[in-house]
Amino acid sequence: MEKQEMETLPPEPLRKGRLTPVLALVTLAAAFGSAFQYGYNISVVNTPHKVLKSFYNETYFDRYGKFMDESLLLLLWSVTVSMFPLGGLLGALIVGPLVDRCGRKKTLLINTTFAIIPAILMGSSKAAKSYEMIILSRVIVGICAGIAYSALPMYLGELAPPNLRGTLGTMTEVFVIIGVFLAQIFSLEAILGNPGGWPVLLAITGIPAALQLLSLPFFPESPRYTLIQKGDEGQARKALRKLRGWDNVEDEIEEMRLEDQAEKAEGHLSVINLFTFKPLRWQLITIIVLMAGQQLSGINAINYYADTIYIAAGVNPMHSQYVTVGAGLLNIVMTMISAFTVELLGRRLLLLVGYGICGSACVVLTLALVFQNKVPELSYLSIICVFSYIAGHSMGPSPVPSVVRTEIFLQSSRPAAFMVDGAVHWLFNFIIGLVFPFIQEGIGGYSFIIFTAVCLLTAIYIYVVIPETKGQTFVEINQAFAKRNKVLIPEKKKEETMDFSPGPLPTSAKETNF
Numbered sequence: 001m002e003k004q005e006m007e008t009l010p011p012e013p014l015r016k017g018r019l020t021p022v023l024a025l026v027t028l029a030a031a032f033g034s035a036f037q038y039g040y041n042i043s044v045v046n047t048p049h050k051v052l053k054s055f056y057n058e059t060y061f062d063r064y065g066k067f068m069d070e071s072l073l074l075l076l077w078s079v080t081v082s083m084f085p086l087g088g089l090l091g092a093l094i095v096g097p098l099v100d101r102c103g104r105k106k107t108l109l110i111n112t113t114f115a116i117i118p119a120i121l122m123g124s125s126k127a128a129k130s131y132e133m134i135i136l137s138r139v140i141v142g143i144c145a146g147i148a149y150s151a152l153p154m155y156l157g158e159l160a161p162p163n164l165r166g167t168l169g170t171m172t173e174v175f176v177i178i179g180v181f182l183a184q185i186f187s188l189e190a191i192l193g194n195p196g197g198w199p200v201l202l203a204i205t206g207i208p209a210a211l212q213l214l215s216l217p218f219f220p221e222s223p224r225y226t227l228i229q230k231g232d233e234g235q236a237r238k239a240l241r242k243l244r245g246w247d248n249v250e251d252e253i254e255e256m257r258l259e260d261q262a263e264k265a266e267g268h269l270s271v272i273n274l275f276t277f278k279p280l281r282w283q284l285i286t287i288i289v290l291m292a293g294q295q296l297s298g299i300n301a302i303n304y305y306a307d308t309i310y311i312a313a314g315v316n317p318m319h320s321q322y323v324t325v326g327a328g329l330l331n332i333v334m335t336m337i338s339a340f341t342v343e344l345l346g347r348r349l350l351l352l353v354g355y356g357i358c359g360s361a362c363v364v365l366t367l368a369l370v371f372q373n374k375v376p377e378l379s380y381l382s383i384i385c386v387f388s389y390i391a392g393h394s395m396g397p398s399p400v401p402s403v404v405r406t407e408i409f410l411q412s413s414r415p416a417a418f419m420v421d422g423a424v425h426w427l428f429n430f431i432i433g434l435v436f437p438f439i440q441e442g443i444g445g446y447s448f449i450i451f452t453a454v455c456l457l458t459a460i461y462i463y464v465v466i467p468e469t470k471g472q473t474f475v476e477i478n479q480a481f482a483k484r485n486k487v488l489i490p491e492k493k494k495e496e497t498m499d500f501s502p503g504p505l506p507t508s509a510k511e512t513n514f
Helices: 002-007 021-043 049-064 070-102 104-111 113-128 131-159 162-169 171-186 198-203 206-218 223-228 233-244 250-266 278-296 299-312 320-345 347-371 378-395 400-407 414-465 474-487 491-497
Strands: none
Touching: 021 070, 021 104, 021 131, 021 162, 021 171, 021 206, 021 233, 049 070, 049 131, 049 198, 070 104, 070 131, 070 414, 104 113, 104 131, 104 206, 113 131, 113 198, 113 206, 131 162, 131 171, 131 223, 131 400, 131 414, 162 171, 162 320, 162 400, 171 320, 223 233, 223 250, 233 250, 278 299, 278 400, 278 414, 278 474, 299 320, 299 378, 299 414, 320 347, 320 378, 320 400, 347 378, 347 400, 347 414, 400 414
């Protein structure tokens, strides 16, 4: 009885949340069924690319009595690779209305259909003798990844207490990397990366989605969404008690009430209004820079075309798949280290160190690739550089932006911000997937000098503009950005940013959903 009385006492002001079994399980259920799709499908076509190209060629021969020429095969394969991020772009453009109208959890559940349907299509493509089914499925599963990449960090960020928001926020990237690694393992020629196994290899993507569909309904919706957007304080309180493991959650409820009052005054912020709304100018620029920097710094060029890069670096083609697996293992280890140190070291430090390592690795890799014909031993240095690059990216540029983009927007502007964020992320992902093989063919080893410049520019922006956000509430983070936003506003309009939250929007903004 005494223990029960102590549990119902009001929490201390600085009481920290803990990783309860419910919070851990909902993170696992949501992330494995969502972020996994991104990682698995971005990497699954890398190692068995020769087997899949052979299928394309054989199918073309059966239809037309001749094989494709090399330029047509390269174009068709680039399209196959790039259809996934194109689907991601489409998913990012619809995620805002979905999370607003259906909620975070229901959006993730609806999203499972975009993984299960293409899994069936890709698994049947060999029997149907149709490479078009693979290309179409890559678009559909890309939509799944695009929705998940925005809805999942929004959901986890709103479930987490402030002191665990960084760790849970990085789970999006952790499960992306787990997906990448499992795709690399299953893609080994001895397992499924062979002429008989590749349909199963591509169809595996439906299994995590099916598990999510069965498990996620048993966990609560985001309490913040439930209170602020649905107006159901009782359900929000019930969900918080379940997630936190204690009865008195009034401190968090009160914080949500304050945010709810601000939202009622301002209405929902649309994508169009977000670009013209001065009090959120630097938050918007920040997510654009972080997402563009993450993609244009080259990580998915390596994910999509790792085997090709290793062979160019002098690795025996028979051994390149095992080097890819080793890189995937390093990726997981470094991302896990980031997940458990992001609350200790902070977001800024991990980003800056990560981009510093990536930029340096790209410079040395460029030199090694350019001169390895004269000095064959430099091929080993090339592999070290690729591994160093992966370690640096896994430390900061890959996982940390998922945390920051959730933290720097309040509830009313978060869905619109995530639509912009996701669109930038997937647009540049698409461009890299489509263009990189042609860049590599055109300028060879000098390809990576482009990524060096991107790393440098992104690091400068982070150092100058982005404040540290660890351990702060959404309100406190927005207060920090309000100071910078206020500098850019004419003297006569300074009062618009005196408050930390965006001021009232015009009526037209309140009525706009997109």
